[in-house]
Amino acid sequence: MSIDTVERAESTPDELQPFAELGLKEDEYERICQILGRRPTQSELAMYSIMWSEHCSYKSSKIHLKQFGEKAPPSDRMLAGIGENAGVIAVNDKLAVTFKVESHNHPSFVEPHQGAATGVGGIVRDILAMGARPVAVMDPLRFGAADHPDTARVLPGVVGGIGGYGNCLGLPNIGGEVVFDPSYQGNPLVNALCVGVLPVDRLQNKAATGPGNIVVLMGAKTGRDGIGGVSVLASATFDEGSEQRRPSVQVGDPFIEKLLIESCLELYENKLIVGVQDLGGAGLTCALTETAAAAGTGMDVQLEKVHLREASMEPHEVLASESQERMLFIVEPSNLDAVLNVASIWGVIATPIGVVTNTGRVRITWHGETVVDVPPGSLADDGPIYARPLREPADLILLQADRAETLPRPTDLRETLLTLVASPNLCDKTWVTEQYDRYVLGNTILAQPEDSGIIRIDEETGLGIALSVDGNSRYTRLDPYDGARLALAEAFRNVAVTGAEPVAVTDCLNFGSPEDPAVMWQFAEAVRGLADGCQELGIPVTGGNVSFYNQTGATAIHPTPIVGVLGIIDDVAKRIPMGFSHDGDLLFLLGETANEFSGSEWAWVTHQHLGGRPPKVDFGREQALAGFMARTAELGLVRSAHDLSEGGLAQALTESCLRKGIGANVTVGEDAFVALFSESASRVLVAVPIGLRQAFEAVVAEQEIPLTLLGTTGGTSLVVKDQFEIPLDELRTAWSSTLPKLFG
Structure with a gap:
């Protein structure tokens, strides 16, 4: 079929577009037409549908998440915060730490091993994009009932994917959670946290500054894996056919990612780049538009220069692909040869695909024909924002009145203790954690099943960091405000009991459909509770992730805010x-x-x-x-x-x-x-x-x-x-x- 170019779009204004099939509402499509002054091309429509999806645009959560900034206590430590790839905290005058937690829930249900593996790969690249060397990962996991047949399908694959990818990267897995509850049946939660360390003066940014600078794509070839992947899978409710959508799940290669990490760190160390963005959800679409929007510049991109796994791919597929292990760099022309040489030494593909302009437009051509001509801010920053209706769940009053304190007490405390410690949520998790390498790199001081993981980040002084992730969805179901605060309190306390000083927070907010007013009420209350709690504790939220549509049909999971707390310990010998x-x-x-x-x-x-x-x-x-x-x-x-x-x-x-x-x-x-x-x-x-x-x-x-x-x-x-x-x-x-x- 012929390629849908900008010229053709201008000459066929009435041609019907499949916007609804791509998840766009009619008024959203009309707004796109207003922005462009014409109908979008096939490639542009794909870009807007991805960038305006719930997963990428945060269109239902933005109005609530702003509390994290409004209520944030002053912090001299925070070098980068919400809106960046990951939060960055100064540990001392020389060293900084960056950390973040994200979700890969729906892909991990569809294809447990690759869904979980690429969740680890994606969060590692977020940390890498800040200029840091990744030093450890953690994994808060939620599954359905422990004895349910589908849990037996999902859990081993998820654990294998996390362990396989992290172990191959040589990153210790120092903590996390494994929780079972029937509410996660058909919708497991696979959240992944990564922490990295960097010199304070090596902090990177994503802005595509400097008209005339070269846009370089580095890493794995681009394929059809992941098209409509996390961005679409995470922006819709699960149904019976979801498990069959395996082509939507990305496929990871940790060995390429390891080479990518080392090549990126060499580029940073030699100051060879002016901007960097990882390619995760929304792939090239996100990386190109966010880097240009961050600098207020434009780009001219020759899309056919992208190295493809499949020669038959069309431009909209190349732009939407979420193939893993890729980074985008902005490079001064005088440094281009040096950048390509570093990539060659590490055996990583690096290709100049475009140039930064001062036009304020991202223009993308395919074999000489223009298929995209858009203002990047309209995709990266100016997506729709919804004040969704909020309504307290109808059953909440009765639920809260049914107090467990009135239940019959046990007569045999010994038997009660043995029953509880053998229950799936309280039992030994060694079956899971023995599949992870907890001590690779030689700087792990504490790891599972300790209250917090501790990593030494300076061998001379013994300086270290402590990390814990926590959440309790039953508490949050009973009271979203206090449930979120309890998750924060436990993660804070887990760090504190090791002797570390808690200094910063990241979060992954896992909820049902935002189109359900009861779910939005739970979400709003949880965000308010977390923001208030951080204000009271005097520590900032540095970033995180919202995962909506965690439900099967009309049945939502219990609201599950996962809270990660970072602490600093001056001497790990005293932990x-x-x-x-x-x-x-x-x-x-x-x-x-x-x-x-x-x-x-x-x-x-x-x-x-x-x-x-x-x-x-x-x-x-x-x-x-x-x-x-x-x-x-x-x-x-x-x-x-x-x-x-x-x-x-x-x-x-x-x-x-x-x-x-x-x-x-x-x-x-x-x-x-x-x-x-x-x-x-x-x-x-x-x-x-x-x-x-x-x-x-x-x-x-x-x-x-x-x-x-x-x-x-x-x-x-x-x-x-x-x-x-x-x-x-x-x-x-x-x-x-x-x-x-x-x-x-």
């Missing part, structure tokens, strides 16, 4: 691990325990109950705990620390005992059930050498933190006085056998 390591240490509980069971693991596992209101969160207490943990780490007063969250004190004791095979003997007071299984926030279990008790208690008194002496470490059993005793061998069997039984 605090979670496991008991010596006999005879004193066990203390920091914080107060209340009768809070709504949304808890106990209520779900033993009663399949979801109702009531989630635990209360007090950020003043969280800050006090964080300051206290940093002080005790500096003074070396605490041998181990573990935050209390899902499963309460019973789970924290179990994990601390089993980490290094040392038991505990504790007394929990009159109401043992509440003491053991409540999920009250702002609590930490610490082990203190007996000789440091006085110094420890003096620091506690300074911070005015509630303190309870529970007992001591030692022996080969977990003993709760006057209640039960469980040998560690029995406890470990219950805790560690669940996932191998389910997944082989």
Whole structure:
């Protein structure tokens, strides 16, 4: 068929365009025609449909996300924030850290292995585009019921994809989550986080500045894989046919990505480029228009120069392809040969495909014929913005009234503990994490199952960073505002208990369809809660991702805001691990325990109950705990620390005992059930050498933190006085056998 050129579009104004099939509304199509002064060409229509999709334009979420900027506390550390490929935080005068979390949910349902693998590849390139060397990844994962047949299809593929891609890149996987819930049946969540390190003076930007500069495409060849991939898959509701859409999922090659990483870092180090943008969702369409829009310039691009895997590809396919392992560079003409030489040395394809202009238009030709002539800002910045209707879910009042605190209490606490620790969400996740390399590169200080992953970033001084990702969708279903705040509080506390200072936040907001007013209400409340929480804690949101349309048919997932917190630790030798390591240490509980069971693991596992209101969160207490943990780490007063969250004190004791095979003997007071299984926030279990008790208690008194002496470490059993005793061998069997039984 003949190519649809700009000239032809001008001469055939009434030719019908398949805008609805590409996800555009009629008024959106009319606006495109107004912007262009004519009908769009086939290539232009493809570009607008992708860039104005929910995934790329954030058209339903922008009006809510602006709170992160409006409420952001002042930060001298933030070098790049929302709107960039990833947030960048200064660690000291010389070093900076960049981190971000994104979703690859729908592709991972359609093709679990490649969907998850390319999720890792994509987030790594976001970090690379900021000028950083990627140093670690994390993976918060959500699946349907653990015993459902489709979970057995999806989970092994996802885990294999994450492990395979990350391991081949040589990046340690230092943390994450594996959570099961029926609400994710048919719509798993695969979120991926990457963190990188860079010298402060090597920070890159994406602006295509300098008319006359050359536009260079580097990396893998462009193919049909990924056409309409993440941008379209993530902007529509799942249905029966979604699983058959395998051609829409990108295919990754981690070995090309490794070469791309090294070549990019050499280009940065030698100051050979003036702008860079990775190619992820929306492919070349996004990279060309965003770089030009960021600089207020234009581009002339010869699209036939793009190296193709399939010679029969048409221009709209080349522009829409989401083939992986590609980067776009803006290069001064005097540096072009040097750039191409670096690519050649690393064995990576690099091709000049265009030039920066001062026209304010992106003009793309295909074998001499103009197929695109658009103002780049209309795609990158000026897409539609919707104030979607909001309505509290109709069942919320009844749901919140159905409090778990009124459920029948167990009579056998020993059996309850063993049941809970063996449940899919609380059991040992080694079956998953042993498929990841956690220690490659040699700078991993803490990794799963620790509360936070810690990476050393300066071998001379011991300077390090801590990272944790958390979220609890049951809490958020019961109260989106407080649920988001609880996710923030737990990630903040997980970083703090290691002795690190939490300094910045990234988030991945996973929700159902924005066209459902109840979902939009949940989203708006969660964003408000997260923004308010960050304001109270004094740490900024540096960036993140929104993933809508996470539902099958009319059934949405539980609202799932995933929060990542970055911390800084001056000396990783002083970090605090979670496991008991010596006999005879004193066990203390920091914080107060209340009768809070709504949304808890106990209520779900033993009663399949979801109702009531989630635990209360007090950020003043969280800050006090964080300051206290940093002080005790500096003074070396605490041998181990573990935050209390899902499963309460019973789970924290179990994990601390089993980490290094040392038991505990504790007394929990009159109401043992509440003491053991409540999920009250702002609590930490610490082990203190007996000789440091006085110094420890003096620091506690300074911070005015509630303190309870529970007992001591030692022996080969977990003993709760006057209640039960469980040998560690029995406890470990219950805790560690669940996932191998389910997944082989």
